[in-house]
Amino acid sequence: MTLLSIRDLTVYHGQLRAVDGLSLEVERGEVLAIIGANGAGKSTLLRAVAGLNPPASGSITLDGRDITRMPAHKRVPAGIALVPEGRRLFRSLTVEENLLAGAYRGRPGAWNLARVYELFPWMADRRAQNAAQLSGGEQQAVAIGRALLSNPALLLIDELSLGLAPVVVRRIYEVLPDIVTAGTTALLVEQDVSQAMRVADRLHCLLEGRSVLRGRPRELTPEQVEHAYFGIGTAYAGGTPGKGGD
Amino acid sequence: MGWLNAIVQGLLLGGLYALFATGLSLMFGVMRIVNLAHGDLAVVASFLALALVSGTGLPLWVVMVVTVPLFALLGYLTQRVLLQRSLGAGPLATLLVTFGLSIVLQNILLEVFSADTRTLDGGSFATASFHLTDSTSVGYLSLTTFLLACAALAGIQVFLSRTGLGRMLRASADDRETASLMGADSRHVYGIATAIAFATVALAGLMFAMRSSFDPSIGPSRLIFAFEAVVIGGLGSLWGTLLGGMVLGVAQSLSAQVDPALTLLAGHLIFLAVLAFRPQGLLAGRAA
Numbered sequence: 049m050t051l052l053s054i055r056d057l058t059v060y061h062g063q064l065r066a067v068d069g070l071s072l073e074v075e076r077g078e079v080l081a082i083i084g085a086n087g088a089g090k091s092t093l094l095r096a097v098a099g100l101n102p103p104a105s106g107s108i109t110l111d112g113r114d115i116t117r118m119p120a121h122k123r124v125p126a127g128i129a130l131v132p133e134g135r136r137l138f139r140s141l142t143v144e145e146n147l148l149a150g151a152y153r154g155r156p157g158a159w160n161l162a163r164v165y166e167l168f169p170w171m172a173d174r175r176a177q178n179a180a181q182l183s184g185g186e187q188q189a190v191a192i193g194r195a196l197l198s199n200p201a202l203l204l205i206d207e208l209s210l211g212l213a214p215v216v217v218r219r220i221y222e223v224l225p226d227i228v229t230a231g232t233t234a235l236l237v238e239q240d241v242s243q244a245m246r247v248a249d250r251l252h253c254l255l256e257g258r259s260v261l262r263g264r265p266r267e268l269t270p271e272q273v274e275h276a277y278f279g280i281g282t283a284y285a286g287g288t289p290g291k292g293g294d
Numbered sequence: 295m296g297w298l299n300a301i302v303q304g305l306l307l308g309g310l311y312a313l314f315a316t317g318l319s320l321m322f323g324v325m326r327i328v329n330l331a332h333g334d335l336a337v338v339a340s341f342l343a344l345a346l347v348s349g350t351g352l353p354l355w356v357v358m359v360v361t362v363p364l365f366a367l368l369g370y371l372t373q374r375v376l377l378q379r380s381l382g383a384g385p386l387a388t389l390l391v392t393f394g395l396s397i398v399l400q401n402i403l404l405e406v407f408s409a410d411t412r413t414l415d416g417g418s419f420a421t422a423s424f425h426l427t428d429s430t431s432v433g434y435l436s437l438t439t440f441l442l443a444c445a446a447l448a449g450i451q452v453f454l455s456r457t458g459l460g461r462m463l464r465a466s467a468d469d470r471e472t473a474s475l476m477g478a479d480s481r482h483v484y485g486i487a488t489a490i491a492f493a494t495v496a497l498a499g500l501m502f503a504m505r506s507s508f509d510p511s512i513g514p515s516r517l518i519f520a521f522e523a524v525v526i527g528g529l530g531s532l533w534g535t536l537l538g539g540m541v542l543g544v545a546q547s548l549s550a551q552v553d554p555a556l557t558l559l560a561g562h563l564i565f566l567a568v569l570a571f572r573p574q575g576l577l578a579g580r581a582a
Contacts, residue, residue: 120475121477141461141465152458152462198477
């Protein structure tokens, strides 16, 4: 069943047409990873789904409901939560206050403070600490916990691995199956291709705002991904090239 | 009047300065708005109370209970209707809007109440006092003012740290965009911040009105005290504002002990010294 459906979406980032007539669908309960080089439009796409960048044209539908023009703050009760690029924790709030901020307009559901502390056991001991004192990996975990507390149907994670050591990234991704099992669908943006192939059910590779390759990680060869990633000629002919189509 | 007395009076006065400055600090902390009409709003509250007392004959405390919530509502509307529009146009636009508001308010007051100097008569309560020691007496009015100011600050502190909306206020001060990702409608959050600012400035205005005389043009010179308390204490910290108010109050009353002509100058000098040597303020810290 389709949870999120994006049709012919065009979004500008300043003057740049960052997302260019993109279409994709996210099925309920799956992990879809968007990969692509710097400036491929991945983050802009996620920001448009979260309501931060208004699209120029196209439509976004969540659970059959058109949310294209809905402001960001109303998308939270509608079931969307974004873990933003660079974590963006509230610096003057404690760890626990950051988590609770996520529950401000959240939906009722399985996720609460205790459940997040279960997911990341170290967090309970440091709940009173200022969020700015945490390491990058810890901040990322808090940012994910914060998003979970709104009990989203769709969890958007933007560049989880940015600036973190691979071992830390792997440890954070280990909780993803638990999150999906609890009934959340995940749409990830990831620059680290091998990490994305490991955790995702399906991949989309973006190039200059268009979807140039999509498929299941197992069915894609490293060459296909590499060529799509860097936009080398027509070498991805073996895969499922789809210029904006789904 | 000994030195101890001067310090006690200064501390009590500092509570009022802090209450007066809180709204300025809150609006800057949450919205980055420097409200130049802040002092005039206090004066408007004074005149409104004066008009209500003389017009309806209601006791002063009832007038206060009416005025403060009324100002909170007014604050919410001012933010939603007036300030919100200018926020998108950058910090200079909001500065100009509040500057314009300041001039408009002064002229309306001048038109309605004339340029006469007024006082709000607090009755025997405003002049009565009790002796702390032989040389130190404490006025009931200054003590009540101080306690009310502390209660208001503590109340705001509890609101900011214990409630969901208060948390979102602090979160919005840190990062507005991410706060909207938590479901916070920034217009509503800003409205609440302005409502609190207006309510506290009204309370402070009423207290000022009972302590000393006022006229329609006194707002800007009052505003200076709020700015000084905020800067001395450190921007964005409620307890810093209280400390800043007290430092300012004590500096003023101690220097008045030396020479009454030095009163205001001493406060300004402390402010200048803090700006020069500790520009982040005495208690630089967490956002409002």
